[in-house]
Every structure is written in structure tokens, then in C-alpha cells.
Amino acid sequence: MTALLSLESVSKRFTRRATVEECLLSLLGRPMPPRSVHAVDQVSLSIGEGEVVGLVGESGCGKSTLGRIAAGLIVPDGGSALLDGRPVAELRSGRVEKRTTAVQMVFQDPFASLNPRMKVGEAIAEGPLAHGLWPAAERSERVAATLADVGLDPSYAARFPHQFSGGQRARIGIARALAMNPRVVVADEALAALDVSIQAQVLNTFMDLRARRGIAWLFISHDLGVVGHLADRVAIMYLGRIVEFGPAEAVFAAPAHPYTRGLIEAVPRLERRRFGFHPVRGEIPSPLSPPSGCHFHPRCPHAVRRCREEKPTPRQIDTGRMVACHFDLA
Numbered sequence: 001m002t003a004l005l006s007l008e009s010v011s012k013r014f015t016r017r018a019t020v021e022e023c024l025l026s027l028l029g030r031p032m033p034p035r036s037v038h039a040v041d042q043v044s045l046s047i048g049e050g051e052v053v054g055l056v057g058e059s060g061c062g063k064s065t066l067g068r069i070a071a072g073l074i075v076p077d078g079g080s081a082l083l084d085g086r087p088v089a090e091l092r093s094g095r096v097e098k099r100t101t102a103v104q105m106v107f108q109d110p111f112a113s114l115n116p117r118m119k120v121g122e123a124i125a126e127g128p129l130a131h132g133l134w135p136a137a138e139r140s141e142r143v144a145a146t147l148a149d150v151g152l153d154p155s156y157a158a159r160f161p162h163q164f165s166g167g168q169r170a171r172i173g174i175a176r177a178l179a180m181n182p183r184v185v186v187a188d189e190a191l192a193a194l195d196v197s198i199q200a201q202v203l204n205t206f207m208d209l210r211a212r213r214g215i216a217w218l219f220i221s222h223d224l225g226v227v228g229h230l231a232d233r234v235a236i237m238y239l240g241r242i243v244e245f246g247p248a249e250a251v252f253a254a255p256a257h258p259y260t261r262g263l264i265e266a267v268p269r270l271e272r273r274r275f276g277f278h279p280v281r282g283e284i285p286s287p288l289s290p291p292s293g294c295h296f297h298p299r300c301p302h303a304v305r306r307c308r309e310e311k312p313t314p315r316q317i318d319t320g321r322m323v324a325c326h327f328d329l330a
């Protein structure tokens with residue numbers, strides 16, 4: 001499949017300020033803890049037209065940062081994010097000056113960014129009117145059609161944010177993104193706050209939209225079970241790096257990375273045979289001081305000395321499948 005959106009070896013570091021306590025302790029001779037986080041470390045990923053790619057990993061592994069780079073909201077320190085071969089964001093003095101409207105983002109709580117006094121119809125129309133994507137005269141019809149697209153009654157346009165349930169809010173978040181007529185939507189934990197039954201309904205909306213509108217999705221979640229229902233291909237991320245990537249069915253049927261195996265073992269809802277893999281043990285290490293070599297080695301049941309010393313180079317194991325592990329664990 002030809003890539004519509006491609007991330008090519010993108011990296012992003014964040015530096016935080018030292019706290020007052022850290023400064024005082026350093027005056028007393030205590031070493032300063034690291035202040036720089038390598039949130040995304042040379043990640044390459046592509047999404048084809050109308051494709052759903054799931055991006056999975058534990059909290060803090062860099063999923064949101066990667067999603068924001070894909071949407072042009074964050075400038076990577078290195079590498080590039082391209083839509084149809086063109087940068088998703090134009091920069092001036094290292095800051096985003098202009099970004100494409102063709103990649104939109106949906107967040108876990110889309111209402112956090114909404115003015116509580118603004119009617120939902122106004123909130124949906126705000127972006128497309130500002131970008132000249134809708135003729136002002138067609139505003140009401142366009143809002144109504146967008147609400148209908150996500151399974152909501154067009155009369156909801158006149159209501160205020162607080163009048164909606166969690167599932168409806170999630171749909172309105174999707175509607176705001178759809179109003180921009182995107183080719184790719186980055187959904188960042190868009191279902192995480194919802195009850196399981198509501199999640200299933202909103203998932204159906206995603207699938208329906210994909211079938212009708214041919215939109216590609218980068219679907220970010222810590223929940224492999226949810227991603228398993230939706231994604232064509234899946235990327236597994238661990239401490240800033242993609243450790244496994246491939247067609248979702250193939251990855252779930254025969255996961256090649258010990259971390260993927262551990263995640264699958266931990267998902268009760270996946271209606272798959274149990275593999276007898278080791279569940280992921282221990283806590284995710286601090287991204288401020290990640291382990292040497294393969295970042296996963298302290299939690300890996302197969303780790304040997306080489307894993308502590310050498311960063312695994314991603315390698316192809318099958319058509320369209322990649323794993324970053326020194327060993328063939330099959």
C-alpha cells in the first residue's frame with residue numbers, strides 16, 4: 001500500500017526545568033537527576049489511504065508525542081512527518097507556523113478544549129469556517145450533516161457541552177475533526193474514558209466512518225483489545241521506540257517481540273487462544289533514564305547480556321512485519 005502519511009525516523013526530546021528541591025539538593029552535592037526525556041526515538045511508521053493503524057503501549061512510552069508529530073502539532077527534533085510527500089507542518093524559527101488541515105486529532109476529552117458557553121454547533125463549525133472550508137451560508141446544513149455522520153441528532157447543535165454524556169462527547173470530538181474533511185484522523189485514547197458498552201458503540205462509529213468516508217486513522221491506545229478490533233496494522237511502542245509492527249492479525253496470531261507477547265497475555269477480552277507467554281512483569285522504567293541496550297531487557301524473560309549492551313536494530317521478519325529484538329523467539 002502506498003503511504004499517505006509517513007513518519008520517517010522522527011525523534012523528539014523534551015527537557016524539563018529542574019525543581020527547586022533538585023536545585024537545593026544539588027547545592028548539597030547530590031547529582032542532578034536527568035532532565036531530558038527522549039519521548040520518541042527514531043520512529044518510522046506509515047499509514048495508507050483509508051487504513052487503520054493502531055499504536056499501542058504503556059503510559060509514557062511516547063504515543064501521544066508521536067500522534068502530535070503526525071498531526072503537525074509538535075515539531076520533531078529530527079526526521080520528517082509527511083502527508084503525500086509534503087511536510088504536515090510549515091515551520092518558522094523552529095515553531096509550527098501553519099499545518100495541514102488534512103490531518104486532524106481527536107483527544108480523550110475533546111470538551112477540555114471547548115468553551116462551555118459555546119453551543120456544540122458553533123464549536124463544530126468554528127474550524128471549517130476559520131479555514132474557509134465551508135461557505136458561511138451552508139453552515140447549518142453542514143453542522144447537521146456532520147452530527148448525523150457520527151450518529152447524533154442534528155438538533156443537538158443547539159445544546160451546550162455539559163448537556164452530553166461521555167459517549168456523546170466522544171462523538172462530538174470526532175465530529176469536530178470530521179468537519180475539517182480530513183484524510184487522516186489521529187485518535188489519541190479517544191475511547192479511554194468510556195464504559196465498555198459505550199466504547200463498543202463509538203468503535204462502530206469509527207468503523208462505519210472508515211467504510212463510508214475512506215478516512216485513515218492512527219488509533220492510539222494503551223488497550224490492545226480495543227485496537228485488535230479496529231486496526232489493519234499495529235505498532236507496539238516501548239519507551240520511545242517501535243518494538244514490533246505488522247498486520248494486526250499476524251501480530252496477534254504470532255507476536256514476535258516479548259513485550260507484545262506480554263501485552264497479549266494481559267488482555268482478557270481478546271478471544272484468542274492463550275499462548276502461555278509471560279505477562280509483562282514489573283513497572284515501566286522511568287523514561288528519564290531508560291535502560292541501556294534494549295530498553296525492555298529488565299522486564300524480558302529472555303534477556304541475555306547482549307540485550308543489556310546493544311540496541312536491537314529493527315529487522316523484517318515477514319512481508320510487512322518488523323521486530324526490534326535480537327532473537328527469533330518463535
Ligand SMILES: Nc1ncnc2c1ncn2[C@@H]1O[C@H](COP(=O)(O)OP(=O)(O)OP(=O)(O)O)[C@@H](O)[C@H]1O
Nearest residue numbers: 014016037039058059060061062063064065066287
Ligand atoms: N510537553 C512535554 N514536556 C516535557 N515532557 C513531556 C512533554 N510531553 C511529553 N513528555 C514526556 O515524554 C514522555 C512521553 O509522553 P507521551 O505523553 O507522549 O506518552 P504516552 O505514551 O502518550 O503516555 P500517556 O498514555 O500517559 O499519555 C513522557 O515521559 C512524558 O512525561
